[in-house]
Amino acid sequence: MLDVTGSPNSCNWSDVVTGNANSSTVYLNSANSGVSPSSGLTYTWTPQSNPDPVRAFAAVSGITGSSATLSWTAPTGATQYNVRYRQVGSCAWTNFAGNPVSSATATLTGLSAGTYYQYQVQAKASGGDESIWSHIPDAAGSGSGYIATGSFQTTISCYPPTALTSTNITTTTADISWTPPSPAPSNGYEYYYSTSNTPPGGSGTPTAGTSVSLSGLTSNTTYYFWVRSDCGGSGYSTWAGPASFTTQALTTPPWSEGFPSATLPAGWALSSYSGPSNSVTALSGTTTYYLYKNLYSSATTGSFTTINVGTLAGTENLSFTYKLANFSSPYGPPAIGSGNFVVAISTDFGATYTDIATESNNGVAGWQAKTYSLAGYAGQTVKVRITGNWTSGDYYLGFDDFKIETPPSCNPPSALTSSNITATTADISWTPPSPAPSNGYEYYYSTSNTPPGGSGTPTAGTSVSLLSLTSNTTYYFWVRSDCGGSGYSTWAGPASFKTACSPGSIPFTEGFESGYTDQTAVGVVGHSRVWLGLKFGLQIVP
Structure with missing residues (x-):
């Protein structure tokens, strides 16, 4: 029989075994040309008279990890026997x-330990005649050979460990452990780990216990590991594994993350949180991607964690922006007290966290900024976790622009503004930082949006009148603080303005031959400009 004794259905017809009925069936597989009569295969038989085939077997005895004893009842006429065996599936x-x-x-x-085997016996007479091969008995000596239970299994003399586990994973270390088999091996274990998923081809590192601390690992890397028992004179078990873990990612301060794409940065993890995304209408107002959570009665919490950042000097601040917006248009902020988010810090790579702030929903629209001092974390590596919590309503909670950096000793001005814009002049002003810089400011303006590469024009105050500008032109401007011995702040800006058109002079003629321009300033009559929007020839004379 084929495909009924645990053998694969790719076996050739020449591999058929004896059944215990007067007729049997073999399979033809149209999808596999190998499952068919082999070329030249011929079946020839003569009614058997002597010896009879072997029909009765005793239970398989003396089974070990590498041997087994087979026994059967001698049939009439048999003086010798041929025996053959195979692994189930061969x-x-x-x-x-x-x-x-x-x-x-x-x-x-x-034989191989822990493996299922099948066997057959052929009787031989003294004159050389041979019987057909027997059916395939099972381990108890019975069985027809029509099912895969027509087999016996060798024992395992050295059992492998189980439940391979990894814990306490950092950027460069990890602990691995396992559960010992019963009985435990006499000589302990061997373990092997690699960044490749290829099983070990040789020996591993010996250890007496059931746990090992690995060190010198590479951050943000996946490792695979295997463990086997060492049973001394009984040899080794098979390798258990692989199990795997990924070391944590690490970056150094100053650090910032603005989510430039939809790919979650290395070292970040989301738990019932979404993103990065830029497609939530309610969270508009930022030019990059962000993380977000829709909080409502059926989704009451969600969290995420950052990459590890360290080692800190103790001068750094943690800052980020966030936005609260209702799920439905017009996307205003949810009610005050409708939820909160909790900011927590871990110094043991995420094993434990300490809450440093709980920020309640404040009813404020738009993106808001938060800053927290990390002065208490000098010499440590930190991981940040933020958890959003729902109380009422249906709203989004988004986060962006994470930074851990030392604030500048010289702070830049803010709120850059332009006013009193004419065709050739404009006033620019700004709000001073706190504290105000000791040496005033520098400003820079240009018709190009390229930030200044050097110094600007010094000024003591917080406003400047720009002169001799070109009409109908867009200007960009930047301002920075001059803190004397502490240096300069970063440039604030750019802000921009566009100068007005220059008025024409009288006499003035416009025939609108090349197109029509609404509200063209054509001159000054008295003390007022005259604006005309006409579609016919125009001539103005004094």
Whole structure:
């Protein structure tokens, strides 16, 4: 029989085994040309008279990890026997090395531990006649050979460990552990780890216990590990594994993350949170991507964690922006007290966290900024966790622009503004930082949006009148603080303005031959400009 004794359905017809009925069936697989009669295969038979085939077997005995003893009842006319065996799932048979045997028993050796085997016996008469091969018995000596239970299994003399686990994972270290088998191995274990998922081809590192601390690992890297038992004279078990873990990612301060794409940055993890995204209408107002959570009665919490940042000097601040917006148009902020978010810090790579702030929903629209001092974390590496919590309503909670950096000793001005704009002049002003700089400010303006690469024009105050500008032109301007011995702040800006058009002079003629321009300033009559929007020839004279 084929495909009914645990053998693969790719076996050739020449591998059929004996059944116990007067008729049997073999399979033809149209999708596999190998499952068909082999070329030149011929079946020839003569009614058997002597010896009879082997039909009765005793239970398989003396089963170890590498051997087993087979026994059967001698049929009429048999004086010797041929024995063959195979692993369940194999097409080919292996002839017993002691063939032919003269007694109704044979001990197979060289078997693999923990493996299922099938066997058959062929009786031989003294004149050389041979019977057909027997059916395939099971371990108890019965069985027809029509099912995969027509087999026996060798024992395992050295059992592998189980439940391979990794814990306490940092950027460069990890602990691995396992559960010992029963009985525990006499000589402990061997372990092996690698960044490749290829099983070990040789020995591993010996250890007596059931846990090991790995060190010298590479951050943000996946490792695979295996463990096997060392049973001394009984050899080794099979390798258990692989199990795997990924070391944590680490970056150094100053650090910033503005989510430039939809890919979650290395080292970040989301738990019931979404993003990065830029497609939530309610969270508009930022030019990059962001993380977000829709909080409502069926989704009451969500959190995320950042990459590890360290080592800190103790002068850094943690800052980020966030936005609260209702789920439905017009996307105003949710009610005061409708929820909160909790900011927590871990100094042990996320094993434990300490809350440093709980920020309640404040009813403020738009993106808001938060800053927290990290002065208490000098010499440490930190990971930030933020958890959003719902109380009422249906709203989004978004986050962006994370930074851990030392604030500048010289702070830049803010709120850059332009006013009193004419065709050739404009006033620019700004709000001083706190504290105000000791040496005033520098300003820079240009028709290009390229930030200044050097110094600007010094000024003591917080406003400047720009002169001799070009009409109908866009100007960009920047301002920075001059803190004397502490240096300069970063440039604030750019802000921009556009100068007005220059008025024409009288006499003035416009025939609108090349197109129509609404509200063209054509001159000054008295003390007022005259604006005309006409679609016909125009001439103005004094």
